[in-house]
Amino acid sequence: MTNAIIPSRITEAREARAMSMEDLANSIGVTRQSVSKYEKGIIGPSSEMIQTISCVLSFPIEFFYKAEAESTARSSSLFFRSNSNIAKKVKTACKHQVKWADEIKKQLEKYVDFIERDVPTIDVDYEDLSEEDIENLALSVRQSWGLADDPIKDLIGLLENKGVIVAQFATSDFCAFKGIDAFSSWKDGTPYILYHSVQKSAVRTRFSILHELGHLIMHSSISEEDSIKKSVVDFADMQADRFAAAFLLPATSFPKDIRSTSLASLEMVKRKWGAAMSTIIRRCDTLELLSDNQINYLKRQMTNQKYWHKEPLDDVLTVATPEVLRDAVYLLIDNKIITRDSFLNASGLSPADLKSICGLPSEFFTGYNQRIKPILRIVSSN
Numbered sequence: 001m002t003n004a005i006i007p008s009r010i011t012e013a014r015e016a017r018a019m020s021m022e023d024l025a026n027s028i029g030v031t032r033q034s035v036s037k038y039e040k041g042i043i044g045p046s047s048e049m050i051q052t053i054s055c056v057l058s059f060p061i062e063f064f065y066k067a068e069a070e071s072t073a074r075s076s077s078l079f080f081r082s083n084s085n086i087a088k089k090v091k092t093a094c095k096h097q098v099k100w101a102d103e104i105k106k107q108l109e110k111y112v113d114f115i116e117r118d119v120p121t122i123d124v125d126y127e128d129l130s131e132e133d134i135e136n137l138a139l140s141v142r143q144s145w146g147l148a149d150d151p152i153k154d155l156i157g158l159l160e161n162k163g164v165i166v167a168q169f170a171t172s173d174f175c176a177f178k179g180i181d182a183f184s185s186w187k188d189g190t191p192y193i194l195y196h197s198v199q200k201s202a203v204r205t206r207f208s209i210l211h212e213l214g215h216l217i218m219h220s221s222i223s224e225e226d227s228i229k230k231s232v233v234d235f236a237d238m239q240a241d242r243f244a245a246a247f248l249l250p251a252t253s254f255p256k257d258i259r260s261t262s263l264a265s266l267e268m269v270k271r272k273w274g275a276a277m278s279t280i281i282r283r284c285d286t287l288e289l290l291s292d293n294q295i296n297y298l299k300r301q302m303t304n305q306k307y308w309h310k311e312p313l314d315d316v317l318t319v320a321t322p323e324v325l326r327d328a329v330y331l332l333i334d335n336k337i338i339t340r341d342s343f344l345n346a347s348g349l350s351p352a353d354l355k356s357i358c359g360l361p362s363e364f365f366t367g368y369n370q371r372i373k374p375i376l377r378i379v380s381s382n
Helices: 008-015 020-026 032-040 047-055 061-065 088-108 131-144 154-161 202-219 230-249 261-272 278-284 291-305 322-333 340-347 351-358
Strands: 079-082 165-168 179-185 190-195
Touching: 008 020, 008 032, 008 047, 008 061, 008 088, 020 032, 020 047, 047 061, 079 202, 079 230, 088 165, 088 179, 088 190, 088 322, 088 340, 088 351, 131 202, 131 230, 154 165, 154 202, 165 322, 165 351, 179 202, 190 202, 202 230, 230 278, 261 278, 261 291, 278 291, 322 340, 322 351, 340 351
Parallel strands: 165 190
Antiparallel strands: 079 179, 179 190
């Protein structure tokens, strides 16, 4: 912690809330030029102004004094699974969340050995990958991870055991990240997947996470400059969708469960494989398991039942929450290596941001509930 404001921290805090300089200036009652000078270090904001900025952006005051550790960490481009075009300021906010997750992991791994990464990356240009290549790649990863042809029960647990840091990204009143299901990036050799905790269904969350796994495996070599080109994004997303479907519903075993074209039958397949009925229909089409007439019939039935927006079992099926960062925090606290306060202060983040990324309970920093064990004693041996 320094005695002077770190100008770049004001920029980081503003960008993390997806606010422009103009937005922040209007919120704190100064000109845009003043905000620009704060962020460039030309002038320093008064202590009262820092308190105002801290309040408006929901960051602890200490964040703005926390020097950034020198980093030579190599990062890959950021990829998203979303249902809309993403504003540049929202992409920047997401990038900061990956940075925070990486900083938290590095803070914890001073004391904890995290699982070594077992996530492959391809050596060929992603543009040279055929659809068959992607199918084979998904099967190869399943095989190397010991999944055989079986459905994946605990997807997040599987990825965490392969060294992927999975976290829920922190939303706020400033930036709800509307339209973004998940995003991913490599940072200093560690793969990160952050996903939105509030999605339409658990099966959508599972597909979104596998979509990001596809990006991590196939697209780590795409430059940041290319990653913002629509043609590149569209092509990479198509490949990531194909990988996710092939990984979730492997061509070597999934077809055996397609025995009928009724929605009731699809519901049974959905329960077994943890995939949306809409995904199952697309997969049947891709693998040519059903005729065009049968596919169109199922699509009409989905429309008639209004299942495109909400399917059967969406309120029943669940997805496990990430555990690795959370368990590391509890391990260090239980062994009195760190305290809740020291962990919070070292991160420099707000309690809400830290709780979200680490998967900590809402009361973690505000009077947590310790289990009180009853005192027992033997009153008689007879």
